[in-house]
Amino acid sequence: MTVQSKFRRLATDNAPGQELRQNTASLDALIRGDKLDGTPVDFSHGDVDAHEPTPGSFDLFTDGYAKGGAQAYTEYRGDAAIRELLAPRLAAFTGAPVDATDGLMITPGTQGALFLAIASTVSRGDKVAIVQPDYFANRKLVEFFEGEIVPVRLDYEAAGTDRAGLDLTQLEDAFKSGVTVFLFSNPNNPAGVVYSADEIAQIAALAGRYGATVIVDQLYSRLRFGGTTYTHLRAQNIDAENVVTIMGPSKTESLSGYRLGVAFGSTAVLARMEKLQAIVSLRATGYSQAVLRGWFDEPAGWMEDRIRQHQAIRDDLLAVLNAIPGAFARAPQAGSYLFPRLPRLAVPHADFTRILRLQAGVIVTPGTEFAPHTGASVRLNFSQDHKAAVAAVERLAALVERYRA
């Protein structure tokens, strides 16, 4: 495959944050009516001004800077003392041991962890099971390394409220067909659903039976609503060398501006990830790493407050969205993504998301980024200013009516 053809598949035109680079001239013929006034809301990512970084994070950065060279130049896998500090916290959170020396790595965001993990497990022609819908970069990563994607359907709409809705028969068929790596996010991005204990147990059993490596992106696993039960794959009956767990403080904790993530689990995969980190970007930003000292050590009540605020926004947005005739939005059990399916419109859904931006100041991520069959849905990160978010979704609802088929 030539470099050119490889990159043709890596389109970022609809990726979150890239909207400014879009050409909107072609929309003129479709536009109906006037603009709707209101505070613009960018639902493509969380608003760290509305939900501020964890208290004390900037002070930890400052301390890291003051440490000088020792903090600027860490090992590729990250500062050893910080790994020692994090390992027991991550072990306590996930319910299984974490080896600070060989089983944990600090990465440039969870994106960095995902990239390194896929690069370290997938080679040309390898079969990789990917959930549909799931985080768009999962698919792109496998394509970039010329792996073969075997899709596994997540029917979150039909699954009720107790299961994420993974098609376990399809997953087993995927393993039978030679899949060696299974990559998924839990809670699911974009649908916000959490895999049930039974679903996770069955994933563990299948991975064990077929000797597959499982990479699980648990980025949002701390922000859980209404007592949702969360099951950590790595704490199940599964070979620890076959699991890599990925997390980070960019979302719930609003620390995205520091670019931090972690990968932990399989020492063999992590050893490869570190080798690759050495030529990708050397290390996660040295001074930033110091901010991780405060992770899983937030002030008492802080996380509960953050969850409460997000649950309140979620509920208000859900009420507006589910009042749109023909729309459907399942209540997310965790995280800050809503993934409503919109009714039939008179314009293609892809154009509607651009119209939303132009006429309502509302930026959402098109559903096609997450699965070929979710083009009628849009993803909203509802970690926003509460009032502005409600008003923005009301404008979205108004435009749905204006453009209804």
Add this chain to the structure above:
Amino acid sequence: MTVQSKFRRLATDNAPGQELRQNTASLDALIRGDKLDGTPVDFSHGDVDAHEPTPGSFDLFTDGYAKGGAQAYTEYRGDAAIRELLAPRLAAFTGAPVDATDGLMITPGTQGALFLAIASTVSRGDKVAIVQPDYFANRKLVEFFEGEIVPVRLDYEAAGTDRAGLDLTQLEDAFKSGVTVFLFSNPNNPAGVVYSADEIAQIAALAGRYGATVIVDQLYSRLRFGGTTYTHLRAQNIDAENVVTIMGPSKTESLSGYRLGVAFGSTAVLARMEKLQAIVSLRATGYSQAVLRGWFDEPAGWMEDRIRQHQAIRDDLLAVLNAIPGAFARAPQAGSYLFPRLPRLAVPHADFTRILRLQAGVIVTPGTEFAPHTGASVRLNFSQDHKAAVAAVERLAALVERYRA
């Protein structure tokens, strides 16, 4: 190629900063005599405590943090306003226009820029010309993407003092054999030599004749000694779409702890680099990007002072090294690397570098990291505390005598 075989070639055991992960038990039989006392010096990278970050850099970071979400979530290619600020400065420095919108990208360190540039130009089986010796990651990057390395010799020892010593006949033969990408550092890492105007003109002419893309790593091009003339490839008679220039503030400016670099030039290659950045780590650390506002805008006299300090250290270390019978060290014209060739020793040179660490508290990078034929050389980053560095190189000289063949 399997993932396993791909990673077997990515060894990092001797990479700078990874020394703590080495097993030293096997050295016991080789050790002679006692340890030498003195302040340990890690010559594998610069000492940002001895040569501090540019004045004001931390304040710029603080301002970036205060800006909040807008600075945390930039476009993948980096904050647009900062690119607007940097483009004219980089154009003035290099002597050719820089397009802030499509021709410039902020990256996670220069390492990040190198990774993205190679990933965006080299595919399986593509032939890539690599200088020997040159920065060790260059070779590893090409190997990781399964390109074919065509070595081009840099005979910096025989070249005198006016040329870097590139074998231009070999370079032309490389292009004739089908090389499509030429990657090199100028000043050369590890030898510290600067390519002459004639060498750069010939590289430009050859790249033009054979339609090759040239990626030039100019990381150290600001720290030049004694009026050394520096020729920017991108300002020569060469198709601007065939050149990517890479720089960053990690070395001369001691800003490595922020993980910042830039790539500029070919809009086609940069478009691919941005697409890839989206799945590698999204963006250079958002808050850190704000620190670039001070780059190429340092206080008057600051750069001159920094150069003066480094030139003084360089001269003192050269005097010690060239007094070792049988050793040879060419004076670097720029940057902060010395690459002395040591005389024949009674132990393998690879073991000697580990003995140096154990017996003298001196960490250097083995010459084999840079070329197969430079195993008798070691690389020292002399951006260190002046006195400690001189004492450390005196200990190195003492151990050379102790282990002389």
